[in-house]
Amino acid sequence: VYKRQIANHHRDVVEEVQAAMGKHRVVVVGMRQNPMCKAVQKRLRSANIQHQYLEYGSYFSDWRKRNALKLWTGWPTFPMVFVQGVLVGGDQDVKALISKGELT
Secondary structure (H helix, E strand, O other), rough: HHHHHHHHHHHHHHHHHHHHHHHHHEEEEEEEOOOOHHHHHHHHHHHHOOOOEOOOOEEOOOOHHHHHHHHHOOOOOOEEEEEOOEEEEEEHHHHHHHHHOOOO
């Protein structure tokens, strides 16, 4: 019973992210007021890498939606950056990929 509850916890949010991954090569999932979410978007823009940004609340709202994404991915922090449907990590991971030339 609990596994089903967890699997269906804010399933609409998970499906929205999955749909974005089907349409965009790079998808960034973040939240308002988080400096790392802003930093990764700036980093991607500076490298001329187009991306889709999805935002779920702030430190003060929508934590349940973000929690559903954490449960789905196993990634504990934001941003979550997906490249071709694969979670590659956060801002520092994107920085490393760009510096190695693996994201362009």
